[in-house]
Amino acid sequence: MLRSMYSGISGLKNLQTKLDVIGNNVANVNTYGFKKSRVTFSDAMNQTISGASAATPNRGGTNSKQIGLGSTIATIDTIHTQSSLQTTGRDLDLGISGDGYFVVKQGDALSYTRAGNFYLDDNGTLVNANGLKVQAYKVDENGKRSQTIGDVAVNVNAILPAVTTTKISVSENLAADAIDGSVFSQQIKVVDAKGKEQTATIYFQKASNNKWNVFDAEPAALGDTSGTSPKPFTSLNFDANGQLVAADKNQPNKTINITSGKEDDTNTPADESVQKAQLDFDFSKLTQMKGSTTALVNPNGNKEGKLESFNIGAAGEVNGVYSNGLITTLGQLAVAKFSNSSGLTKTGGNTFQESINSGTANINIPGEGRGVIASGSLEMSNVDLSEEFTEMIVAQRGFQSNSRIITTSDEILQELVNLKR
Known part of the structure; x- marks a missing residue:
């Protein structure tokens, strides 16, 4: 009889803990990154009145007789599921x-x-x-x-900080089926030693079947003998597979013209001037294949930036x-x-x-x-209010049921005391 009372007390304690956990979950329903908790129960110790017996030739076996002594908290888990x-x-x-x-x-x-x-x-x-x-x-x-x-x-x-341009990489393709004398130009921005951005224009002119000349000023028509055409600062030779010959892939310290703006004492932009710059050229990723000319000129270096x-x-x-x-x-x-x-x-x-x-x-x-x-x-929090309220109702009813166990045990004890009258 007293065992039932203490079993009811253990149920009350455990269900109160469950309500505490539910209350914390509900309180954090709007807490970013919150992970809800849950309570699981297990039965407590069991008092064995008689043990089990094995079967004999003349009599069957019997099961043990045990009385449970209430419940206990098995785990309080943190549920780390992904929330939305x-x-x-x-x-x-x-x-x-x-x-x-x-x-x-x-x-x-x-x-x-x-x-x-x-x-x-x-x-x-x-x-x-x-x-x-x-x-x-x-x-x-x-x-x-x-x-x-x-x-x-x-x-x-x-x-x-500003970084002076020292190298120019050229990639993509020069059209193998372009006619001799065709010119393709590409304007690039370079940064000089003072950190100023200047302009340079590179011209590719097809000289023959597998050869292109590269200029830093606009070239004259192929075969012009007037003597006014600028000289190429380098030439590129391709093999039958459209790949550059080894000697043309990396060409250090080629001097090209860059255009810079002059400034007077009042810092008012004036006429542009032409300066010389020595740059390393990397043509290793340039090919000559049939199709369009898409030569891409990419310099290193940058202006000062905030x-x-x-x-x-x-x-x-x-x-x-x-x-x-x-x-x-x-x-x-x-x-x-x-x-x-x-x-x-x-x-x-x-x-x-x-x-x-x-x-x-x-x-x-x-x-x-x-x-x-x-x-x-x-x-967001992974707390589900509908689930929490359902668990709250279950815990509440369980609490009421365990309370009734205690009051019923108390009434029986009261009847026992009244036997003395």
Whole structure:
């Protein structure tokens, strides 16, 4: 009789815990990146009145007799299912489509989160709502990614220095079926030693079946003997397969004309002048095939540029857009993956930390077996209100039923006490 009362008490305690978890889920229905929890129960100890007996030739076996002693909490699980992404249009709002967690840091401690509402602090460092620093891989000017993660900073006052043009790469195709004397021109922009952008025009003139001459001024018609035609600064020879002969692929230090604007003492643009520049030419990707002439001339170098904006791509790359038209990668966000994400420990502030059962964080860039970044979106809470309210009703009825067990046991005890009268 008293066992039933204590069983009812255990049910009340466990169902109250279930209601606590449901209440926390409902309270976080609008919390970005929140992962709901659930409670599962198991029966507690069982008192064995008599054990089981085996069958004999003269008598069959019997089962054991056991009385349960109530219920207990088996698990409180965190459900890490993907929730839907809500579009916000804000550049620093990031969602992960797929598996993985953003890595944030406070001091030397790493935490992990699915809430991607990030901000820039006064130093330009990318942080979350609580000031934890978002971790990313550094990317140098050559596009090489570092092996370790660190803070990512966006200097809104950054200036990309001017780089003098030293090399021009020429690719695509020169038409093999063009008639001799045909001219194809391509205007290019080069940056001089003072960081100023100047203009150069390259002319390709077909000289014979497998030969083209290259000029930095407009050539005269083929066969002109007036002596006024400029001389080519190089010639290109192709084999029968339309490939450049080895000697013509790389031609260093060719001097060409560039056009620059002169300025007077009042900084008012004046007449243009022609200057000489020595540039290395790379023709290795140029072919001569039938079809159209599409020779593409691509110089290196750039003018000075100021950071105008930045954006974050699907692979987590933080791209800075400069006023000179260049886009450079400032860093690449890190994403962590766990062998048992349900084993992570909630630490408040939409963050998780490793536990002894979660496994070690496997950190890499997005897309390497991990989810990709959805810029301008935030992951919503995965709490389903209809499910939570249904579970609340079940818990409420269970609580009432266990209360009735206690009151019924109390009435029986009252009858027992009244036997003394």
